[in-house]
Amino acid sequence: TIEIFEKLTCLLHPYMPFITEEIWQALAQRNEGESICRTEFPKGGEINTELLASFDVMFEVVSKIREIRNVKQLSPKIVLPLAIKTNNKARYENIESIIEKLANTETISYVSDKVDGAISFVVKADEFFISLEGEINVEEELETAQKDLEYNLGFKKATEAKLANERFVANAKPELVERERQKLADAESKIKALEERITSLKG
Structure with missing residues (x-):
């Protein structure tokens, strides 16, 4: 799975250079100076549509959380609690750790009901909740x-x-x-x- 994600980041890098570099660095332990720019461009092959869809979800979730940080003027160093209400928990099995690292969240929790008083956003059919006491307008x-x-x-x-x-x-x-x-x-x-x-x- 890691290898497939690495190939996907390489394919998307020309169009989304900064976020793909971040994801590539987060996927595995890298040596100093290593960069996605210096990796070999992947050759053609079968496309795993499920993994591609998960990758797409990961991009959107991380972007939404970063947007919330900007709007609320929260430091990137603050670790945020993140809960997900979903009927498809398996969708996140391969991307949980990447979301946690890139968005700087606590270990992701899964809920069956809405989280009262939390900021929420929707990706696909899933709801995401970030609890920020005293921060909700x-x-x-x-x-x-x-x-x-x-x-x-x-x-x-x-x-x-x-x-x-x-x-x-x-x-x-x-x-x-x-x-x-x-x-x-x-x-x-x-x-x-x-x-x-x-x-x-x-x-």
Whole structure:
């Protein structure tokens, strides 16, 4: 798995140089001066779509946590508690330690219910919670959740329109159509989670 992640970071490095360098360094013990820039570019082969999807989730989760740090003006040195509400815990088996290292979080915990008073965000169909006592501004969190909801409603509408286009469905590659259907399912899951989050914030 580590070897596959290393190959993925090499493939993505030209497009995302800084974060891929960080991830590559975190994947294994490196010698001083070692860099992803000096590694051999991977050759073609079969793509593990599940690992690729996990890698994509990892990128988004780390980015969201860093965004929260910036907004809340929290030092990167502060270790944050992170809880995940998911029906697919296996998705994180290969990326837990990388998220913990790159986002500087405590050991990830898994919850079955929402964490009261925590900052939350949604990735795919999963909810993530960071508890920051005294740091929660309900109005700000509500505004952010409503903006996210509006965006996802618009995205859902656009994706539905694309899938309703008979010409697109008939002429596009089957995997492309399936990808759009998965995007629609993800958007619907996000919308449901965000609506529940807004209801919770409104009390």
